[in-house]
Amino acid sequence: MTNQARIRNFSIIAHIDHGKSTLADRLLELTGAVDARDMREQVLDTMDLERERGITIKAQTVRLTHRAEDGEEFVLNLIDTPGHVDFSYEVSRSLAACEGALLLVDAAQGVQAQTLANAYLAVEAGLEVIPVINKIDLIAADPDRVATEITNVIGGSAEEVVRISAKTGEGVDALLRRVVDLIPPPSGDPQSPLRALVFDSYYDAYRGVVCYVRVVDGRLRSGFKLEFMATGETHDAAEVGVLTPAAKPVNVLEAGEVGYLITGVKEIDRIKVGDTLTDAASPALQALAGYAEPKPMVFSGLFPTDGDDFERLREALEKLRLNDGSLMWEPETSRALGFGFRVGFLGLLHMEIVRERLEREYDLDLVATAPSVAYRVTMTDGSIREIKSPQDLPDPGSRGDISEPYVRAMILTPSDYVGPIMELVTAKRGEMGNMSYLSPERVELDYRIPLSEIVFDFFDLLKSRTKGYASLDYEPDEYRTADLVKVDILLNGQPVDAFSAIVHRDKANDYGTKMTGRLRGLIPRQMFDVPIQAAIGGRVISRETVKAKRKDVIAKCYGGDVTRKKKLLTKQKEGKKRMKMVGSVEVPQEAFVAALRVDDDL
Amino acid sequence: MMTSDVRHLSGAEVDRHVEDAAAYVHIPFCSAVCPYCDFAVVAGADDRIGRYVDAVLAEIAMSPRWRPLDSVYFGGGTPSHVDPAHLRRILDALASHHGLANGSEVTVEANPEDFGPQRASELFSAGFNRVSFGAQSFDDAVLARLGRRHDAGDIEVSLANARSAGFQNASMDLIFGTPVERNESWMATLRRAVALEPDHISCYALTVEPGTPLHRDVKAGAPAPDPDTQADRYEMAERILGEAGLGRYEVSNWSRPGRECRYNLTVWAQGEYEAYGNGAHRFVDGVRSHNIRRMDAYIDRIEQGVRPISGSELVRGWDGEIDRLFVGLRRSAGVRPGPGVDALLGTRGGGVLRHAGVIDVLEGRLVVTRPLLTDEVHRQVLDLSPPQGWVEALERDNLSD
Structure with missing residues (x-):
């Protein structure tokens, strides 16, 4: 049992590669949580992908014991947060478990949009934000400039910004002192009925779902019958404990403490991140604020290259979901691609990560259709339908307006690139909002942009037009009605559902021309001419033709060598079996992948 | 597709060659290897000709005696490169071991530069x-690009020599679509060829075979034959040869009526043929x-008294039916109906x-009407499954390969 006055709960907010995991490692080392000998770089990033990409996908947490200069011991709960915009709900839940946050900024790169977005979240949540500049050992470091940027964003004076090198350890001791001095201790009521926040969960093959919890009021005792207030489910607290970072069972977690809870539940979607736990025997009257269902924003069809892998894909998705309750899918059938799933993702990075994990960890070969957003279609009878796949768009006769989701996008950029960014945003149907200078060289731009444009290629274009200097963050905004049309791509007169897209009428010609042109280069010549058309309804807006092949014969059958020729042709036939038949047209798998690849020229 | 007015062989006429007995003899020797050749x-290696011929004679002696041969084909390599006396020994051995049927066709492949008047006579009298x-x-x-060692004039001379020596049946092979060739020069080739009034012409599209010097050149960036250009040239051949009275009876073969290559007809009718020599x-x-x-390995094996077979494929039951379509569909007359056609x-x-x-199905036979796409048909044929209820007449087993 720890006196609340001796507890500090905090997170680190940082952009990718700004050194969050390295700092966490240093803290673990300095507080003796992990022996220097056992120090594996970036202890908290356990997933392979996290290590490779240098990002944190799942939040982790660790309890550190820090002996202050006066000899008193403090418990420091470091709650690691996902660094990416796609996971902002998880970030907000992690922040809700803290009283303070370290805003960690790279001394050379300065403040990035995501950092800023998360810093705002922390400020809004009432957290004490301690600005920290990392990597001061870099040659390119410019801590004075970065300090000015930070104070322009969150206030305070440049002198208060802590300067460290997580890599060398310089300044980390001083940072620990700041954490103890500045971050307020928890202030829950130990005598009230139990209220604990589930701020993350993961699936363990042996233990089932493990919840990370922050006890706000009362105490969480092993053996309690618990009520989950949002879902209404009750489960026994089979084990509670703390993470040091190794799991260590305890009898009770007191108000202010952070730890884990195991109930024996095996299905991750039965436990909702953001839910409030209470004692079923004497429940709290009101749940903690802020619970929300994670809502997918981006949808893509995933199809196994080999149709026989459909069941394996389903199993793989189910296994992934054990660790990722936000993953949602429903079966989808494509005439061109066969059986697969329409999968909802929190954002583009989430989509990319899931695809990569499916291919890498489950050894699946996948074709993914172009990402789409959820459109709202007002039907002529007044009802409203949500459309996640172009295939599902009702006929023009039965529908009225279509509206599309907008996002509020925050772009941080060196001021030199404001012109090109404005041009880009205008081309992407964006609407300019505020523009404010963080420093003479750095500008924050605020826009409303259709999510579909972001999902399509906005991020890549932004990066290429600003030499990679601009950063982007966005949050869902309202739905707006737009003049949207469905462009179909027809091969030999047959629509290929996988290539259909809902686009703005002004962009329809571009999409059609690029897609037909691309496909002309990707579809091998057949025994007959293959027209490739882009059409809106029955109206063809662009057309290309793959000319029929004229010669496909081995000239000579030498001296009766029939066997060798048979073998050669049988081998060619096997190659052809990897093609998908669209009507009578053989389309190689690679054509789907290549045609659907989003890049600069589309 | 252009069609010639020349009468094609009827289905019955081509199919009856399934009854033939034929033999192929391989003569691997050349003065130089052409860059496109993968035979x-x-x-x-001329110093080994004698030993090789002895080995072929031994192989003939080792093979089971058969019925009289309706056709014999000496291919290569360059049979005309070796002393005709050697070829005569082999032909005599075949005649005494199996017999030669009345009116049998006995072909020798020859290069124009080898075909002086004396060699022509020796081969004819052999x-x-x-x-x-x-x-x-x-x-x-x-x-020159094909690495050939003769010029256009040599072809004319050698054909005249063949006629003078008594050959009533002469053929020539042509290759089209070499990257240095142009439409006009191919037309000129066709015109000069038909002016010599050969009985038979084979036209082959230049093919880049893996492992050949041509293949290496193309991989290193040399121009490859263009399939559309080759299709154009094929259509030119179809027209010019047709006008000259040569009818196409197979994908790459044209002849005056009655001058079809009987050995080839046997192979495509799924008739039987013996074979002697390395790689045969x-x-x-x-x-x-x-x-x-x-x-060398072939000679060694023979000298050890063993038949030099290195691989085999059992072609019976359903496989036999597929094989019948596979070989038969190269012919303009196509194949007669059967379970494979239905499938x-x-x-x-x-x-x-x-x-x-x-x-298409013409006069009850399955015919490839766009011969330049024959491989498309072949791939489909090789992929066919037997109809439901099909029972293999013979037990299948795998022979070595």
Whole structure:
């Protein structure tokens, strides 16, 4: 049992590669949580992908014991947060478990949009934000400039910004002192009925779902019958404990403490991140604020290259979901691609990560259709339908307006690139909002942009037009009605559902021309001419033709060598079996992948 | 597709060659190896000709006695490169071991530069009655690119020599689509070829075979033959040869009526043929088998008293039916109906082929109507499954390969 006055709960907010995991490692080392000998770089990033990409996908947490200069011991709960915009709900839940946050900024790169977005979240949540500049050992470091940027964003004076090198350890001791001095201790009521926040969960093959919890009021005792207030489910607290970072069972977690809870539940979607736990025997009257269902924003069809892998894909998705309750899918059938799933993702990075994990960890070969957003279609009878796949768009006769989701996008950029960014945003149907200078060289731009444009290629274009200097963050905004049309791509007169897209009428010609042109280069010549058309309804807006092949014969059958020729042709036939038949047209798998690849020229 | 007015052989006429007995003899020796060639050939090995011929004679002696041969084909390599006395020994051995049927066709392949008046006479008196020239082109730039060692004039001289020596049946091979060739030079080649009034012409599209110097050049960036250009040139051949009275009876073969190559007709009718020499292929008793490809290894094996077979494929039951279509569909007359034809027409792929005008049913026979797409048909044929209820007449087993 720890006196609340001796507890500090905090997170680190940082952009990718700004050194969050390295700092966490240093803290673990300095507080003796992990022996220097056992120090594996970036202890908290356990997933392979996290290590490779240098990002944190799942939040982790660790309890550190820090002996202050006066000899008193403090418990420091470091709650690691996902660094990416796609996971902002998880970030907000992690922040809700803290009283303070370290805003960690790279001394050379300065403040990035995501950092800023998360810093705002922390400020809004009432957290004490301690600005920290990392990597001061870099040659390119410019801590004075970065300090000015930070104070322009969150206030305070440049002198208060802590300067460290997580890599060398310089300044980390001083940072620990700041954490103890500045971050307020928890202030829950130990005598009230139990209220604990589930701020993350993961699936363990042996233990089932493990919840990370922050006890706000009362105490969480092993053996309690618990009520989950949002879902209404009750489960026994089979084990509670703390993470040091190794799991260590305890009898009770007191108000202010952070730890884990195991109930024996095996299905991750039965436990909702953001839910409030209470004692079923004497429940709290009101749940903690802020619970929300994670809502997918981006949808893509995933199809196994080999149709026989459909069941394996389903199993793989189910296994992934054990660790990722936000993953949602429903079966989808494509005439061109066969059986697969329409999968909802929190954002583009989430989509990319899931695809990569499916291919890498489950050894699946996948074709993914172009990402789409959820459109709202007002039907002529007044009802409203949500459309996640172009295939599902009702006929023009039965529908009225279509509206599309907008996002509020925050772009941080060196001021030199404001012109090109404005041009880009205008081309992407964006609407300019505020523009404010963080420093003479750095500008924050605020826009409303259709999510579909972001999902399509906005991020890549932004990066290429600003030499990679601009950063982007966005949050869902309202739905707006737009003049949207469905462009179909027809091969030999047959629509290929996988290539259909809902686009703005002004962009329809571009999409059609690029897609037909691309496909002309990707579809091998057949025994007959293959027209490739882009059409809106029955109206063809662009057309290309793959000319029929004229010669496909081995000239000579030498001296009766029939066997060798048979073998050669049988081998060619096997190659052809990897093609998908669209009507009578053989389309190689690679054509789907290549045609659907989003890049600069589309 | 252009069609010639020349009468094609009827289905019955081509199919009856299934009853033939034929033999192929491989003579691997060449003065130099052409850069596009991937046959079992050797250059600069003339010192081993005698030993090789002895080995072929021994192989003939080892093979089971058969019925009189309706056709014999000496291919290569370059049979005309070796002393005709050697070829005569082999031909005599075949005649005494199996017998030669009345009116049998006995072909020798020849290069124009080897075919002086004396060699022509020696070959004719040795018993050859048909000569097939590796003419390839009348465009000297094309000949140079193909690494040939003759010029257009040599072709004319050698054909005249063949006629003077008594050959009533002469053929020439032409190659089209070499990257240095142009439409006009190919037209000129065709015109000069038909002006010599050969009985038979084979036109082959230049093919880049893996492992050849040509293949290496193309991989290193040299221009490759263009399939559309080759299709154009094929259509030119179809027109010019047709106008000259040569009818196409197979994908790459044209002849005056009655001058079709009987040996080839036997192979495409799924008739039987023995084979002798390194890398030679045979089809006897429902088995396709072939000899060791390397000449030295072939000779060694023979000298050890063992038949030099290196691989075989059992072609019976359903496989035999597929094989019948596979070889037979190269012919303009196509194949007679049968379970394989029904199976092909019943598949979706078969339907696409028919819809695209690649195959058709004409006078009750399945015919490839766009011969330049024959491989499309072949791939589909090789993929066919036997109809439900099909029972293999013979137990299948795997022979070595």
